[in-house]
Amino acid sequence: MSRIVDIMKMKKITYKLFMITSLILLSFAVLIYLTLYFFLPTFYEQYKTNQLQSGMVDIIKKSEKIKLEHAKNLLDEYSKENNAIIYLQEKDGNIIYSPSFMIQGNSPPPIITGKTTPLQNEETVNAFHKSFPIQFLDEGNLIVNVFATFQPIDEASQVLVRFLPYISIIVVGSGLGSAYLYSRFITKPLLYINERAQKMANLDFSENIVVRSNDELEELSNSLNEMSNNLQKTMNDLQIANEQLKDDIERERKIETKRREFFTTVAHELKTPLTVMKGYIEGMIYNIGPYQNRDYYLEKNRKIIERTEQLVREILSMSKLEQDTFKIQAREINLLDLIETITKDLAFFASQKNIRIINKIPPDNYVFTDSDLLEKALKNIIHNAIMYSPQGETVYLALTEDSKQNQIQIQIINTGIQIKADELQQLFQPFYRIEKSRNRNTGGSGLGLYIVKQIFQSLSINYSVDNMENGIQFLVTFPER
Numbered sequence: 001m002s003r004i005v006d007i008m009k010m011k012k013i014t015y016k017l018f019m020i021t022s023l024i025l026l027s028f029a030v031l032i033y034l035t036l037y038f039f040l041p042t043f044y045e046q047y048k049t050n051q052l053q054s055g056m057v058d059i060i061k062k063s064e065k066i067k068l069e070h071a072k073n074l075l076d077e078y079s080k081e082n083n084a085i086i087y088l089q090e091k092d093g094n095i096i097y098s099p100s101f102m103i104q105g106n107s108p109p110p111i112i113t114g115k116t117t118p119l120q121n122e123e124t125v126n127a128f129h130k131s132f133p134i135q136f137l138d139e140g141n142l143i144v145n146v147f148a149t150f151q152p153i154d155e156a157s158q159v160l161v162r163f164l165p166y167i168s169i170i171v172v173g174s175g176l177g178s179a180y181l182y183s184r185f186i187t188k189p190l191l192y193i194n195e196r197a198q199k200m201a202n203l204d205f206s207e208n209i210v211v212r213s214n215d216e217l218e219e220l221s222n223s224l225n226e227m228s229n230n231l232q233k234t235m236n237d238l239q240i241a242n243e244q245l246k247d248d249i250e251r252e253r254k255i256e257t258k259r260r261e262f263f264t265t266v267a268h269e270l271k272t273p274l275t276v277m278k279g280y281i282e283g284m285i286y287n288i289g290p291y292q293n294r295d296y297y298l299e300k301n302r303k304i305i306e307r308t309e310q311l312v313r314e315i316l317s318m319s320k321l322e323q324d325t326f327k328i329q330a331r332e333i334n335l336l337d338l339i340e341t342i343t344k345d346l347a348f349f350a351s352q353k354n355i356r357i358i359n360k361i362p363p364d365n366y367v368f369t370d371s372d373l374l375e376k377a378l379k380n381i382i383h384n385a386i387m388y389s390p391q392g393e394t395v396y397l398a399l400t401e402d403s404k405q406n407q408i409q410i411q412i413i414n415t416g417i418q419i420k421a422d423e424l425q426q427l428f429q430p431f432y433r434i435e436k437s438r439n440r441n442t443g444g445s446g447l448g449l450y451i452v453k454q455i456f457q458s459l460s461i462n463y464s465v466d467n468m469e470n471g472i473q474f475l476v477t478f479p480e481r
Helices: 002-008 012-063 068-082 151-201 216-285 294-322 335-352 371-387 421-428 448-459
Strands: 085-089 095-097 127-135 141-149 330-334 356-360 366-370 394-402 407-415 462-468 471-477
Touching: 012 068, 012 127, 012 141, 012 151, 068 085, 068 095, 151 216, 216 294, 330 335, 330 371, 335 356, 335 371, 335 394, 335 407, 366 371, 366 448, 371 394, 371 407, 371 448, 371 471, 421 448, 421 462, 448 462
Parallel strands: 356 394
Antiparallel strands: 085 095, 085 141, 127 141, 330 366, 394 407, 407 471, 462 471
């Protein structure tokens, strides 16, 4: 009963293979049984007939060269081997010899005479009964009669019929059991592969298919594992690409937002001086009050135009840095020469506020980068240090080397001022100014440090701003030499 339940629970392929194998085994069993039942008697009869005839033909050939007394052994042996009854007759019907009528013991067999035939009352149906002429050296023409029954094979056929129920139970039981074991043995790796393949179809690549059969099933499992690994790698690559795409989209969205804010701020920065100049010009045209002093307000307009022109140049510089077609013109630069050139250009602004510039840059220190961009960035930093330092303070310029990292650093320190920690990182935002009134007389456009940030990012130069005990330090770190 449990076997039937197990069979009912089998997978489709196991069930199919079980049914097909069972039918094949049972069909062969029935075919073999029918073959034995119908064809074995005929085959046996033909085989027995050929054996009896060929054996007698051999005796007849040998008898021509021997006497009757010597031929009796041949006849006795033939009779025993073929389970046949033979006897010799003369032409008149007298039986002169038959091994079947021999007396048991060592005495020689008697010569039986007379005309009585021992088989004349035997059932001759389904039996071999044939006469052959035979000659001996000491006897003339005689007749040898051979009789053999086919009854044993008929009895065997009847036994097969009687034994059929027992054979059927054995054949059906062994056939179904063998078919069940065979189907489970064959389909077990297939079901295992199918189970793992379904997990792979559900994108579960945690387990590989392990089949060691050294045949096509092992090749199939290896192919599925390879496909799984390739699919998993492709999915991981797609996931990474998708995350990268999300990051790119988010970054692009932020850039677009900043771009809109930037252009809004630019529009505001340009609108304010234009409005002021328009007011000055209209007052001068109509000679209203103080605007009658045309030379004074023309000079103020010229300064506004210069600041606006400077703002436009800075915006164009930023736009140039952000273009994909922008190329860096790198060459070897002597840092001391570059710093001395910058401090000479800014000496006028330092003298106006009585600020000392102390240059501690040692000679023979070189970096490989774009000279014009680096000069512009360092000039903006040093100019800011001068402009935002109180009267009489100091700006220090120094250089340090890190032999382990193979890097050099430039320190720009301006004393007498501190910046709030939450404002330090905002210094590099476009148009950001610590002085909230945005008065042109107390500060620039707010683009200087933003341009510094863009330049250093283009040149792969690290930078940082930190408060010190009595000032602010701007640290510029050049990449490995």
